Amino acid sequence: xxxxxxxxxxxxAMYLSSERELYVEAxxxxxxxxxxxxxxxxxxxxxxxxxxxxxxxxxxLYLNGKNIEFAGGLDAKLEDGxxxxxxxxxxxxxxxxxxxxxxx
Amino acid sequence: xxxxxxxIKLVCRDCSEEYEPHLLYMCPKCLSALEVxxxxxxxxxxxxxxxxxSIWKYFELLPIEDPSxxxxxxxxxxxxxxxxxxxxxxxIRKLYIKNDTTNPTFSFKDRPASVAVSKAKEFKLSAVGCAxxxxxxxxxxxxxxxxxxxxxxxxxxxxxxNKILQAIQYGAEVVLVDGTYDDVNRLAHISCDLYNVGMxxxxxxxxYVEGSKTMMFEIVEQLGWRAPDHVIVPMASGALxxxxxxxxxxxxxxxxxxxxxxxSGAQPEGCSPIVHAFKKGxxxxxxxxxxxxxxxxxxxxMPGDGTFALMTVxxxxxxxxxxxDEEILDSVRLLAKTEGIFAEPxxxxxxxxxxxxxxDGKVDRSEEVVCCVTGAGFKTIEMISQQxxxxxLILPKTxxxxxxxxx
Numbered sequence: 001x002x003x004x005x006x007x008x009x010x011x012x013a014m015y016l017s018s019e020r021e022l023y024v025e026a027x028x029x030x031x032x033x034x035x036x037x038x039x040x041x042x043x044x045x046x047x048x049x050x051x052x053x054x055x056x057x058x059x060x061l062y063l064n065g066k067n068i069e070f071a072g073g074l075d076a077k078l079e080d081g082x083x084x085x086x087x088x089x090x091x092x093x094x095x096x097x098x099x100x101x102x103x104x
Numbered sequence: 105x106x107x108x109x110x111x112i113k114l115v116c117r118d119c120s121e122e123y124e125p126h127l128l129y130m131c132p133k134c135l136s137a138l139e140v141x142x143x144x145x146x147x148x149x150x151x152x153x154x155x156x157x158s159i160w161k162y163f164e165l166l167p168i169e170d171p172s173x174x175x176x177x178x179x180x181x182x183x184x185x186x187x188x189x190x191x192x193x194x195x196i197r198k199l200y201i202k203n204d205t206t207n208p209t210f211s212f213k214d215r216p217a218s219v220a221v222s223k224a225k226e227f228k229l230s231a232v233g234c235a236x237x238x239x240x241x242x243x244x245x246x247x248x249x250x251x252x253x254x255x256x257x258x259x260x261x262x263x264x265x266n267k268i269l270q271a272i273q274y275g276a277e278v279v280l281v282d283g284t285y286d287d288v289n290r291l292a293h294i295s296c297d298l299y300n301v302g303m304x305x306x307x308x309x310x311x312y313v314e315g316s317k318t319m320m321f322e323i324v325e326q327l328g329w330r331a332p333d334h335v336i337v338p339m340a341s342g343a344l345x346x347x348x349x350x351x352x353x354x355x356x357x358x359x360x361x362x363x364x365x366x367x368s369g370a371q372p373e374g375c376s377p378i379v380h381a382f383k384k385g386x387x388x389x390x391x392x393x394x395x396x397x398x399x400x401x402x403x404x405x406m407p408g409d410g411t412f413a414l415m416t417v418x419x420x421x422x423x424x425x426x427x428x429d430e431e432i433l434d435s436v437r438l439l440a441k442t443e444g445i446f447a448e449p450x451x452x453x454x455x456x457x458x459x460x461x462x463x464d465g466k467v468d469r470s471e472e473v474v475c476c477v478t479g480a481g482f483k484t485i486e487m488i489s490q491q492x493x494x495x496x497l498i499l500p501k502t503x504x505x506x507x508x509x510x511x
Contacts (some may be wrong), residue, residue, distance in 0.1 A: 010297050056135065058408075085290070
């Protein structure tokens with residue numbers, strides 16, 4: 001079990017009533033997310049996972065500065081001192097295409 | 105603006121939750137992206153037919169509350185050129201070039217930068233900045249200088265030299281990152297989280313993208329308030345394409361224009377994650393770790409609006425297509441030789457993709473097509489110096505002119 005530093009945006013930390021930086025014990029990225037789900041419950045799950053349990057496409061995880069897509073994915077092994085960053089939604093969004101414009 | 109009744113809100117792209125227009129760029133409920141929504145009345149074509157030669161003639165559909173916050177260096181009002189010569193070469197009769205090389209800092213990025221820096225002023229932010237593949241750096245820096253705001257621009261260290269030199273002229277703090285654009289974007293994201301800075305394409309992004317849609321407003325107005333059959337757009341993050349479509353939908357919903365426009369996206373083969381997803385029939389974009397293309401302005405391996413752009417193209421009935429670097433350089437020369445427009449490769453790519461789509465029968469030769477040409481050639485002068493440069497050297501003697509004009 002590795003002790004890793006988790007960093008999230010201050011907005012996400014605020015929504016979770018958490019510190020921006022946390023130290024979490026986990027052996028893989030997937031396990032780290034499970035730990036965070038246990039700790040923060042739905043407040044974390046609903047923001048980070050789709051209804052089908054997959055990571056939302058616009059939530060990006062970085063392991064030591066590298067997008068986890070290129071660092072072994074959710075099964076990437078963690079080591080002591082690793083740093084995991086959660087950055088949501090620059091752009092992003094999947095579902096609705098509407099202008100939002102309403103004639104008053 | 106007199107008599108305008110308008111409410112501006114932010115709406116989540118996914119869960120549709122609405123928020124007041126604060127400095128907020130992701131939905132607190134689901135973390136998805138937010139977009140600007142207008143509740144508006146009393147707007148018609150004549151609303152926009154005012155004597156303002158910039159994007160701000162469309163103020164009513166831009167997300168600034170107080171006009172005194174507008175930072176205007178004359179962005180927009182770029183030519184829509186009927187490209188007869190180019191059309192003749194490509195075999196298409198109704199072809200237009202939206203020539204955004206003529207913007208104040210020579211790329212379309214002046215449009216979103218103008219809106220974002222104005223919004224930073226409205227939010228009373230103490231500094232602005234951006235993550236840039238090159239063009240946004242100068243656009244943000246120029247507007248920041250006009251707004252008297254300090255500006256921090258982050259770019260990959262391998263961007264074209266002219267783009268670095270240009271950004272420095274506006275007095276910006278230019279930070280070069282030894283990494284990809286996606287590394288730059290990550291650092292910019294963290295910067296605005298830790299410091300009181302408005303990163304125009306990060307925490308000001310919902311407002312920033314609104315500026316880009318003015319390109320579509322102008323196209324429609326320049327066609328006599330008529331929507332074209334087809335618009336071809338360069339894609340990096342995909343944000344421009346989404347913004348153009350949003351602009352068109354807004355005009356349709358206001359009954360200002362009617363018609364069906366296909367929107368198609370263009371990427372270089374060496375960095376074409378959106379095109380790849382389109383062709384594979386995927387519903388999400390798989391990132392590219394290390395882009396391999398000379399078209400640095402489109403070298404975004406993890407396109408922020410990629411999935412949304414993909415869906416927008418599909419919804420409009422358009423296509424996504426990629427072309428090689430060589431095809432793109434050919435289109436730079438073709439555009440210059442036929443229409444007198446000298447574009448950077450990331451701008452001329454729309455012409456290269458049109459050529460391919462015509463050859464493949466994916467664009468009908470009777471369609472009315474607009475190619476968006478988004479940045480000027482002098483920004484990427486390295487591309488020209490790599491070409492076979494042919495000149496004639498003569499002595500300053502009259503008889504030497506025979507050598508020049510000999511046929």
